[in-house]
Amino acid sequence: xxxxxxxxxxxxxxxxxxxxxxxxxxxxxxxxxxxxxxxxxxxxxxxxxxxxxxxxxxxxxxxxxxxxxxxxxxxxxxxxxxxxxxxxxxxxxxxxxxxxxxxxxxxxxxxxxxxxxxxxxxxxxxxxxxxxxxxxxxxxxxxxxxxxxxxxxxxxxxxxxxxxxxxxxxxxxxxxxxxxxxxxxxxxxxxxxxxxxxxxxxxxxxxxxxxxxxxxxxxxxxxxxxxxxxxxxxxxxxxxxxxxxxxxxxxxxxxxxxxxxxxxxxxxxxxxxxxxxxxxxxxxxxxxxxxxxxxxxxxxxxxxxxxxxxxxxxxxxxxxxxxxxxxxxxxxxxxxxxxxxxxxxxxxxxxxxxxxxxxxxxxxxxxxxxxxxxxxxxxxxxxxxxxxxxxxxxxxxxxxxxxxxxxxxxxxxxxxxxxxxxxxxxxxxxxxxxxxxxxxxxxxxxxxxxxxxxxxxxxxxxxxxxxxxxxxxxxxxxxxxxxxxxxxxxxxxxxxxxxxxxxxxxxxxxxxxxxxxxxxxxxxxxxxxxxxxxxxxxxxxxxxxxxxxxxxxxxxxxxxxxxxxxxxxxxxxxxxxxxxxxxxxxxxxxxxxxxxxxx
Numbered sequence: 001x002x003x004x005x006x007x008x009x010x011x012x013x014x015x016x017x018x019x020x021x022x023x024x025x026x027x028x029x030x031x032x033x034x035x036x037x038x039x040x041x042x043x044x045x046x047x048x049x050x051x052x053x054x055x056x057x058x059x060x061x062x063x064x065x066x067x068x069x070x071x072x073x074x075x076x077x078x079x080x081x082x083x084x085x086x087x088x089x090x091x092x093x094x095x096x097x098x099x100x101x102x103x104x105x106x107x108x109x110x111x112x113x114x115x116x117x118x119x120x121x122x123x124x125x126x127x128x129x130x131x132x133x134x135x136x137x138x139x140x141x142x143x144x145x146x147x148x149x150x151x152x153x154x155x156x157x158x159x160x161x162x163x164x165x166x167x168x169x170x171x172x173x174x175x176x177x178x179x180x181x182x183x184x185x186x187x188x189x190x191x192x193x194x195x196x197x198x199x200x201x202x203x204x205x206x207x208x209x210x211x212x213x214x215x216x217x218x219x220x221x222x223x224x225x226x227x228x229x230x231x232x233x234x235x236x237x238x239x240x241x242x243x244x245x246x247x248x249x250x251x252x253x254x255x256x257x258x259x260x261x262x263x264x265x266x267x268x269x270x271x272x273x274x275x276x277x278x279x280x281x282x283x284x285x286x287x288x289x290x291x292x293x294x295x296x297x298x299x300x301x302x303x304x305x306x307x308x309x310x311x312x313x314x315x316x317x318x319x320x321x322x323x324x325x326x327x328x329x330x331x332x333x334x335x336x337x338x339x340x341x342x343x344x345x346x347x348x349x350x351x352x353x354x355x356x357x358x359x360x361x362x363x364x365x366x367x368x369x370x371x372x373x374x375x376x377x378x379x380x381x382x383x384x385x386x387x388x389x390x391x392x393x394x395x396x397x398x399x400x401x402x403x404x405x406x407x408x409x410x411x412x413x414x415x416x417x418x419x420x421x422x423x424x425x426x427x428x429x430x431x432x433x434x435x436x437x438x439x440x441x442x443x444x445x446x447x448x449x450x451x452x453x454x455x456x457x458x459x460x461x462x463x464x465x466x467x468x469x470x471x472x473x474x475x476x477x478x479x480x481x482x483x484x485x486x487x488x489x490x491x492x493x494x495x496x497x498x499x500x501x502x503x504x505x506x507x508x509x510x511x512x513x514x515x516x517x518x519x520x521x522x523x524x525x526x527x528x529x530x531x532x533x534x535x536x537x538x539x540x541x542x543x544x545x546x547x548x549x550x551x552x553x554x555x556x557x558x559x560x561x562x563x564x565x566x567x568x569x570x571x572x573x574x575x576x577x578x579x580x581x582x583x584x585x586x587x588x589x590x591x592x593x594x595x596x597x598x599x
Contacts, residue, residue, distance in 0.1 A: 024328040028154065031331055035112055035155050042111065043159050046104040050164040052097030058171030059090045061306040062178075101164065105156050113152030116334060120144045123338055128345075129408050138221040147337065150330030157324045165317035172310040179303040183282060187307060190274040198318045204263050222249045263322065282307065345410060350421055351430035356385040356515050356546045357419030359405070364414035366400055374400040375411070376569045384419075387539060387547040389557055391590055392566035398550050401566070402518055405548075406435050418516065436514035440521035442505045444493035449478065450485040452493075452504055456511035464511060471537045472507035473530055474500075498525040506534065510542070517542060520550045528555075535559045554591045563587070 036043055063086055121144050124131075132140075176184040226233055226242040233242050282304060359382040366375045375397045382388050390398050403409050404416055407423045416423045418434060426434075436456070444452050453465045460468075469478060469485065477500055481487035493501040502525045509517065519538070523531040532555075538547070539559050549556050557563060557577045565573040565580060565587045573584035580587040 023332065024325060027331045027335060028158065028324075028328050030335070031151060031154060032158065038115075039108065039111060042104065042108050046101065046108060046160050047163065049097045049101040049104060050160060050167060053094060053101055053164055054167035054171045056090050056094035056097065057168050057309065058175050058306075060087070060094065061172055061309050062175045062302055063087050063090060064302045064305040101160065105160050108159065109149075109152040109156045111152070112155045113148045115148075116151045116338075117144055117148030120148055120334065120337055123340065127340075129403075138224040139218070142220045143333070143337070147330050147334035150327045151334055154324060154327035154331055157320050157327060161320045162317065162324070165313040165320065168313045169310055169317065172306040172313070175306040176303050176310075179299045179306070183285060183303055186281070186285070187278060190278055193274065194314065194318060198321055201263055201318075201322050218249050218252070222246050260326070278307070279304070345407070346424070347428045347431070348422075348425035349427050350425045351427060352419050352421065352434050352515060354515075355419075356544055357421075357434065358382060358384050358417075359516065359546060359548070360415075360417045360420070361404075362415045362417075364404065364411045364416060366404060366409060366411045366413075373569050375404070378414070378569070378571055380564060380571060380574055382546060382548070385543065385546055386562065387560040388549065389560040389563045390548060390550045390566065391552065391563060391587070392572075393590070396566040397569040398566055399520075400569075402437065402520060402550060405516070405518060406437060407431055433512075434515045435518065436509045436512040436516070437518045437520065438506050438509035438522050440502070440524045442493065442501045444489055444496075444501060444504060446489070446491045448483070448486045448488055449474070449481075449504060452489060453485075453507045453511050456508040457513060460511050464513075467541075468507040468511035471510050471534075471541045472503040473533045473537065474503050474507055477503075499527070499530060502526060503530070503534065506538075510538075514545060516546045516548070518548045518550070521552065522549075523551075523553065523556070531555065552590075557591075565590075 063083065124140055124144065173184065173187075176187060222245050226246065233239060282300075359380075361378050361380050364375055364378040365373055367373045378397075378401070390401065392398055400409075404411055407416075410424070418426070418431075423431060445455065449469070450462075450465050453468050454460055456468070457464065465485065469475065477496075478484050478487075487495075489495050489501075489504065493504065496504065502522060506519075506522055509519075517538075523534060526534060531553075535556065536559070547560075549560060551557075562575060563573070563577050563580055564571065565584055567586040572586040573580045575583070577587075577591075581592065
């Protein structure tokens with residue numbers, strides 16, 4: 001086994017505040033206000049089907065009076081046929097509306113869920129980089145999926161399931177009142193304890209739901225993390241630890257599901273007990289009423305049938321209401337995401353002209369939070385079309401410099417300018433069209449070679465795509481593939497080797513036709529021959545752009561005009577490589593070959 005320290009247990013989800021009844025109603029009302037105007041036809045059709053189901057359910061209960069009084073009591077064969085046809089017709093009508101009710105359930109839920117999932121993803125993608133630094137990608141996607149589905153489920157529960165149960169109860173209660181108002185009033189005695197029970201269960205569900213989404217997100221994040229790093233897991237023999245972490249997350253999710261099931265199911269025995277108590281009481285009262293008044297057995301049978309048929313809708317209604325509380329808890333989280341204003345920086349309106357711009361930093365300082373400065377009083381000037389290498393030890397500030405040049409972060413002090421224009425004065429499109437980053441962290445889309453290259457320039461012609469591929473030294477690969485440039489690369493380039501993936505990333509960046517190119521360790525996965533070919537092609541073909549190479553390789557220095565040396569967030573030197581070797585100790589420490597102590 002590996003000597004690595006124990007893997008940390010999955011982070012527990014942050015606890016949220018349980019939603020109050022008033023807050024649940026507020027979010028539910030907002031949800032309906034947003035959904036109904038856009039989907040009123042589907043909702044109207046759903047309600048029509050619900051009314052049909054409820055009406056035919058009440059008619060079915062009422063038909064038992066005809067069975068007892070007109071068929072069994074009178075013994076008339078003609079009446080028996082008539083009543084049988086009525087019952088069959090009612091059953092057919094109920095089945096018809098029940099079918100379309102179930103279909104509309106699915107249609108409405110999917111429509112609402114997908115709509116909110118699109119909104120959630122668009123909101124997440126608009127956030128600044130700092131939003132993603134503390135959140136797992138799998139967690140984000142699980143929240144998008146779960147919260148959108150909860151919104152759809154809440155709408156279906158309110159517009160369909162709750163409505164059909166309420167209308168069914170009203171229809172059956174109407175039958176009970178028509179048959180025997182006294183017994184109907186007596187039946188109302190079981191309502192207060194049921195309402196009290198549902199209220200208590202709703203509070204419990206709201207408490208449980210506060211961390212339910214977080215547990216599901218934790219389960220997915222642990223699994224995706226292990227599978228994404230499967231080579232590391234196998235190399236360090238971390239299978240057992242990975243399985244243990246996954247099992248911990250899975251068991252927490254399972255336990256929460258069991259808690260939900262226990263709370264939801266607790267309505268059943270109490271309603272069963274109340275129902276049995278009421279039925280026993282009805283039998284005693286009905287026997288006295290039939291003996292002492294002109295009430296018929298058919299009326300009592302219809303009443304009892306309606307009461308028995310109301311039993312299941314009441315049970316389902318209580319369960320649905322409890323489920324609605326859970327959904328509305330997630331709806332609150334959803335609106336918390338949607339109402340989160342993207343921390344977007346203000347952009348200007350200026351754009352760069354067609355020439356390669358200069359790059360200027362003046363007294364730039366930047367810190368991440370309260371930590372030590374990542375850049376301190378950095379001032380430098382890169383001429384238009386100049387080729388620069390940026391070197392330094394890990395933590396020297398190279399990545400921060402890259403991020404600031406793309407305005408992923410703004411410096412707390414100083415100014416960054418392209419072509420003499422402050423980055424804050426450039427439009428968003430003007431800035432991102434001007435600067436292209438080609439990183440060692442290669443990310444590819446599941447598509448063809450051509451499609452991935454075209455992401456750099458969506459309107460590129462076939463000739464432009466082929467030129468970008470040629471500069472990135474993909475010619476030999478394309479020639480070997482059966483579909484050439486149209487060959488698939490697989491998910492994140494899984495069909496390609498590491499070097500091929502990196503060259504495809506370079507081709508995508510070249511296709512952008514930017515004015516400033518930032519190459520971050522782009523040859524780290526290339527052999528010496530491919531590295532020389534790629535570097536020579538880049539320097540030769542991109543003469544009209546300013547090139548910045550972040551590198552640890554001495555071989556890259558042969559292709560640049562000057563070298564920027566960073567140390568502890570400061571400029572330690574900025575000159576040609578030969579002068580730096582003489583004058584800059586930080587540069588010599590990076591690239592000077594130590595003498596053999598043995599002579």
